[in-house]
Amino acid sequence: DTGVSQNPRHKITKRGQNVTFRCDPISEHNRLYWYRQTLGQGPEFLTYFQNEAQLEKSRLLSDRFSAERPKGSFSTLEIQRTEQGDSAMYLCASSLGQLQETQYFGPGTRLLVL
Amino acid sequence: GQNIDQPTEMTATEGAIVQINCTYQTSGFNGLFWYQQHAGEAPTFLSYNVLDGLEEKGRFSSFLSRSKGYSYLLLKELQMKDSASYLCAVLDTGRRALTFGSGTRLQVQP
Numbered sequence: 001d002t003g004v005s006q007n008p009r010h011k012i013t014k015r016g017q018n019v020t021f022r023c024d025p026i027s028e029h030n031r032l033y034w035y036r037q038t039l040g041q042g043p044e045f046l047t048y049f050q051n052e053a054q055l056e057k058s059r060l061l062s063d064r065f066s067a068e069r070p071k072g073s074f075s076t077l078e079i080q081r082t083e084q085g086d087s088a089m090y091l092c093a094s095s096l097g098q099l100q101e102t103q104y105f106g107p108g109t110r111l112l113v114l
Numbered sequence: 115g116q117n118i119d120q121p122t123e124m125t126a127t128e129g130a131i132v133q134i135n136c137t138y139q140t141s142g143f144n145g146l147f148w149y150q151q152h153a154g155e156a157p158t159f160l161s162y163n164v165l166d167g168l169e170e171k172g173r174f175s176s177f178l179s180r181s182k183g184y185s186y187l188l189l190k191e192l193q194m195k196d197s198a199s200y201l202c203a204v205l206d207t208g209r210r211a212l213t214f215g216s217g218t219r220l221q222v223q224p
Contacts, residue, residue: 002156002158002159031210033210033212040217041217042118042203042215042216042217043157043201043214045211045212045213048210048211050210055210056210058211091156091157095210101144101145101162101210102159102162103159103212104159105149105156105157105159106156107156108155108156110154
């Protein structure tokens, strides 16, 4: 257990529905990252927060995806109008920052879109 | 952009030593990470190299050559529980997100 928690752990939804995932980082970490991982591939970067500011977004993050970190603590990732191609493991990671670059990953949320 | 290459699969015997290679091409470099990932679980941090040379941590060691764009992860005294995917990831200059390779699936056999 790295100290990063994610909920839910599993989500099954029908195509077209909206889903929201939550990540609680390690408490003193000010950087938070979202990645997506499909079978047989390494994680792919989606977006990154420094405290409450969203500083970077991947082109993978279409307009159906939105992420927030309103108080610089937990973060949510929402996918609107889900598609079957969104089925993946969604991983959250956090790091301390200030030259401490190691990212610690949560257990992930596995999404299946039917 | 970044390009990271590592072998797809490797097999080794319990008690042996295995070396997993990773080559990378980046527009900038701010460190290389190795993570272990068991099936269905999250990646677990193993090592971080930012300077050339060998970093040793118990049964695991990681080596970096920045001039060659090359790293390896060395696992000694292999145990069955070491069967997992090993992910090489690079931190690019000026960014904070990691770029991962596709991972090397290691199978440890009795």
